[in-house]
Amino acid sequence: MEFDLIKPLLVEGAKDKIVLLVLDGLGGLPMEPGGKTELEAASTPNMDALAEKSMLGLHEGIRPGITPGSGPAHLSLFGYDPLKYVVGRGVLSALGIDFDLQKNDVAARGNFCTVDKEGFVTDRRAGRIPTEVSERLCKLLLENVNIPGVEIFLKPEKEYRFVFVMRGDDLQANIQETDPQGVGRKPETAIALDSGSEKAAKIVQEFVRQAEQILANESPANMFLLRGFAQLPNWPQFPDALDLKAIAIAMYPMYRGVAKLVGMDTPPAAQSYEEEIDMLEANWDAYDFFFVHIKKTDSYGEDGNFEKKVHEIEAVDALLPRILALDPSVLIITGDHSTPCLMKQHSWHPVPVLFYAKLCRPDGIASFGERACRQGGLGVRFPAYELMSLAMANAGRLEKFGA
């Protein structure tokens, strides 16, 4: 979507609602030659019936062959070309643990690591220490570090990973990463890469100096490396740019975080799919746009559990009548990326899309799956970040271009 091109019609009291239902990691692969993908193997009578009245296709999140991370994959679905709207790893990490990042905070991703007596890195992941150790070390550091004039936050992520945030005046994030990207080297110095970032860089250097002493007697995690210094970006905000009141309904912080990044409302996490649909119903009149996120399709993809991924898709299909009963003008069912059980990880394969809209030109294909989507009117490489302008058009919310 090109925000300059998007001119939302001012629609007073518009009743046209858009629902974006994302089954994380939906796209898949057959487990053996000639077999079915997860979506094809699932029994989805409700999606199949809706498909007949919809347009199908396969979307591409970034570019051919590029496997999207969760952040860029969702930004793309929200209409942000992920090559143009790049968000630093530090910010994504903070969003991923539900940290309430403020406008001028500087965030970075930290890895606990092991260094030898001369300070050379011997293990960049400190033997993959468990999360609890990471938690204790974060606490230890915070209790003993003393840097006046700035507030420092350290929050454990999974295993050896943590989030580093500093809050204060005049902080900017153009700072050299300390991760030397290999063992047998010393950590880099966090020097400022522009003059505006000098204050923040000095704070990081002082933090590292004190931390060396605080962690000196720990083992195996006696140091850390910092990557991806970043601040919240200054982007067009989804609700303003599209004139849509927008809400994110999700069970995990990462997805609520990315939605928050573009300005959507993010109520507390739901605890189940049913509760997500409850929230959709409860908020129906108050919003124009609903991002509903389903996590477990991706988790079972990463586990390589074909049967359970199929089962999750079927569970969502069973809830579809409740969404349709709300009578959305536009309903998009898709994934953010593929997570084939065969690969046990995110992949680059284009992702099935079902685009239902009252004014769409239906393909008449009564099946939702990778092969069926290849025949659909959206084509086989529909840019994910153009789905929102198509949704806006189909909701009667876009002005004509030119006279």
Place this chain on the structure above:
Amino acid sequence: MEFDLIKPLLVEGAKDKIVLLVLDGLGGLPMEPGGKTELEAASTPNMDALAEKSMLGLHEGIRPGITPGSGPAHLSLFGYDPLKYVVGRGVLSALGIDFDLQKNDVAARGNFCTVDKEGFVTDRRAGRIPTEVSERLCKLLLENVNIPGVEIFLKPEKEYRFVFVMRGDDLQANIQETDPQGVGRKPETAIALDSGSEKAAKIVQEFVRQAEQILANESPANMFLLRGFAQLPNWPQFPDALDLKAIAIAMYPMYRGVAKLVGMDTPPAAQSYEEEIDMLEANWDAYDFFFVHIKKTDSYGEDGNFEKKVHEIEAVDALLPRILALDPSVLIITGDHSTPCLMKQHSWHPVPVLFYAKLCRPDGIASFGERACRQGGLGVRFPAYELMSLAMANAGRLEKFGA
């Protein structure tokens, strides 16, 4: 089409002719679920037979979800990316009424409006006065306005709309619009937005000042608002860039105007489809490229008259043998955008294309309609502005890229 990329072969006395047959607003939608579109419902034996030897596809005029106006839609078919080649509303309005706009003229779109005694706008369209009233007011203004050193033209469009043109030395068009875009506000002042436009802006201000007095006793149209100040753009010209002698055959001024904008020859308007084909035949030896425009498919689309739109498509189909008898090397049959009868307006839906060429790789699909085109070799989202380079190639008129 990227003009830098296009290197026309010098073909002495080339006999390879290209015909672009545009059925305005061709693309459609079924009137009820599972039904046929206008093109699918039409009996088109000649187009169906030609389709079998052709490539089919669906083209996209601008970007997904973006509904093209007539100007950008045609520019796109002529090879001009409408996001790169943007033409001001004033110029489009002038072209739309067949006004002979000159190189340095400044044109704007005018709306007669109603203001109260303090000058606040109370109706931006002056109660949609009929065209005859607008015509009388344009005349009244021209007879009474006196601004030395510049020639002013006022030409009625439809209802309350008119075209304002000024002709003189050193005029530029970067001028603030006077339309305040809402009632209860005073018109804006037409200030210059760069130093080169100061002379022209002063003339507009003086014209507005005199007009206030001339129109003071009129009702309801006692003032006007001016939008889209613009001059003819300085673009690569179609005949030069492609080394094609090009002619536009059309019944309505807007389409001859857009063709003229890119340098095509524009003989007087034809009065019927038959006469358009007469003109095609009469000019066959003298030109290389023929843009033939069919208007009424769009008009009936805007009326929501499915049966008549179908009938117009059938009428064009009946004339196809006369075009084929001329033995064109390339014949493209398409629309500039969709105008589904269901919606009674231009829409964003991709537009069916039949691309016949002696050297094309035929799809072998003996049917011309939206569903058939979805299966075709051009794909479902062929950029409209790339059709011309494909046509050039198929006419043996393009050089190889690189050695």
